[in-house]
Structure formats: C-alpha cells, structure tokens
Amino acid sequence: MPGPVYHPVATGAARTTVENHSQKEELVFWAGWRSWIVLEEKEIPYTYRETNPYLKEPEFIAISPSGLIPAIQHRGKPLHDSIVVSEYLEEAFPLSNTNNDVLLPSSDPYLRGIARIWIDYINKKVVPSFFRLLQAQSTEGSERRIALTEFKSALKEISSHRKGPYFFGSDFSLVDAVIAPWAVRDFIIHEYRDFNREDVPDWKDWAEKLESRPSVDREKYVDFNGTFLRNEGHSVPGRAASRGQEIP
Numbered sequence: 001m002p003g004p005v006y007h008p009v010a011t012g013a014a015r016t017t018v019e020n021h022s023q024k025e026e027l028v029f030w031a032g033w034r035s036w037i038v039l040e041e042k043e044i045p046y047t048y049r050e051t052n053p054y055l056k057e058p059e060f061i062a063i064s065p066s067g068l069i070p071a072i073q074h075r076g077k078p079l080h081d082s083i084v085v086s087e088y089l090e091e092a093f094p095l096s097n098t099n100n101d102v103l104l105p106s107s108d109p110y111l112r113g114i115a116r117i118w119i120d121y122i123n124k125k126v127v128p129s130f131f132r133l134l135q136a137q138s139t140e141g142s143e144r145r146i147a148l149t150e151f152k153s154a155l156k157e158i159s160s161h162r163k164g165p166y167f168f169g170s171d172f173s174l175v176d177a178v179i180a181p182w183a184v185r186d187f188i189i190h191e192y193r194d195f196n197r198e199d200v201p202d203w204k205d206w207a208e209k210l211e212s213r214p215s216v217d218r219e220k221y222v223d224f225n226g227t228f229l230r231n232e233g234h235s236v237p238g239r240a241a242s243r244g245q246e247i248p
Contacts, residue, residue, distance in 0.1 A: 032070020159202035
C-alpha cells in the first residue's frame with residue numbers, strides 16, 4: 001500500500017540556506033516538523049533534505065536506522081528522534097539567533113525539568129489521543145466519542161498549566177514547539193471528527209498564538225493524514241496509535 005505524498009523539494013522557509021556556511025560545520029536536516037520549528041526559531045544555518053521515510057533510502061537509513069524522521073547530521077555525526085534532535089539543537093546552538101533566545105529555561109534547572117515533564121506528556125497523551133481520534137471510524141458508536149473526549153481532556157490538562165501567551169509566559173519555548181504541529185493540524189479533526197477549539201477555551205487561545213508564528217509554517221496536511229483518517233495501519237505511528245501506545 002503506498003504511503004502518503006511528500007513534497008519532492010524543499011518548500012517555504014526551508015528554501016533559504018546560509019551562504020558561505022562551513023561545509024565541515026554543516027547541519028543537514030531531514031524533515032520533521034518539531035525540529036524544523038526549532039531550527040527556524042533559533043535561526044540555525046541548515047541544509048534541507050526531503051525524504052519519504054517509507055522508501056527506506058540508504059542515505060537516510062544510515063542517519064536514522066529506524067527510518068523515522070526527523071534526523072540530522074551535524075559535523076558528520078547523526079542523530080534522530082524529534083525530542084533528542086530538538087534538545088541537541090538547543091544545547092549546540094544556545095545563542096544562535098539575533099535575539100539570543102533559548103527554548104529551555106536556561107537559568108532554572110527546575111523549570112527545565114518541568115518543560116521535560118510536559119514534553120513527555122505531549123508525546124504520551126496529546127499525540128496518541130490525536131491519532132486515535134483521527135483513526136476512529138464509527139460515526140455513531142462510542143469509539144469516536146471516547147476518542148474525542150480523551151483528546152479534549154489531554155489538551156485541557158496541559159493548556160490549564162500555561163502561564164501566558166506561551167507555555168512559560170511571554171517567551172516561546174520547546175514545549176510550545178513540541179505541541180505547535182497539533183495546533184495547526186487540529187483543523188483536520190475539526191472538519192472530519194467534530195472537534196472544536198471552543199470546547200477547550202485555554203487551547204483555543206494558545207493554538208491561535210502558536211499558529212501565528214512565522215516558524216510554524218501553516219500547510220495543509222489532509223493528504224498525509226488521510227492514511228489515519230482511513231485507519232490504514234501501514235505506518236509506525238498508525239500502528240502505535242491503534243494499539244494505544246506512545247507515538248515513536
């Protein structure tokens with residue numbers, strides 16, 4: 001069964017690379033939305049590589065043996081997994097952008113711990129419940145209602161701990177970057193699964209703030225998420241979601 005359709009070339013902000021960047025220091029990035037947001041927020045020079053992970057191309061498998069995105073190669077060394085990559089970018093390029101912004105609270109180890117707790121919550125609660133709702137096929141039975149309630153509950157819990165426009169207050173953080181793709185994607189479950197942002201008021205305000213950032217490129221994801229809407233379990237995330245497991 002064919003996988004989802006991907007762009008054959010870089011799009012949007014990924015078209016821009018920094019000239020005269022040292023090849024020895026080059027950071028090569030294979031697509032993954034969370035880490036892409038971090039790259040753009042921190043204004044890190046990078047070269048973009050488009051890949052279809054379902055094809056298991058040798059060059060990509062050498063970087064990410066599990067075949068999952070995102071993946072990077074920096075100074076000739078590979079890393080994969082969206083959270084690992086995002087935290088690496090934060091540590092390797094702490095003051096890379098013109099505003100010297102950091103995405104994890106730099107002066108308070110406790111707050112960094114809190115950030116990691118909520119990032120873990122997003123991965124274990126918000127993301128799996130989103131995909132379970134996306135895959136729920138019954139229109140009148142309990143499956144979709146349960147999934148919808150579960151997703152709204154997960155959003156309400158994390159949104160209630162937000163301290164301001166963003167999770168920690170006025171500054172965009174790694175917690176915001178990790179949940180931002182689901183702010184942009186929730187139009188899919190609004191259209192196809194009866195989800196309304198207004199049912200989770202704290203989420204509505206946060207989601208609108210997240211999707212307004214230039215780093216959060218607002219593309220349409222119906223083609224990609226069509227495999228989940230049809231509950232086609234050939235993908236790793238699809239199989240994990242259907243089993244109630246954490247999305248890898």
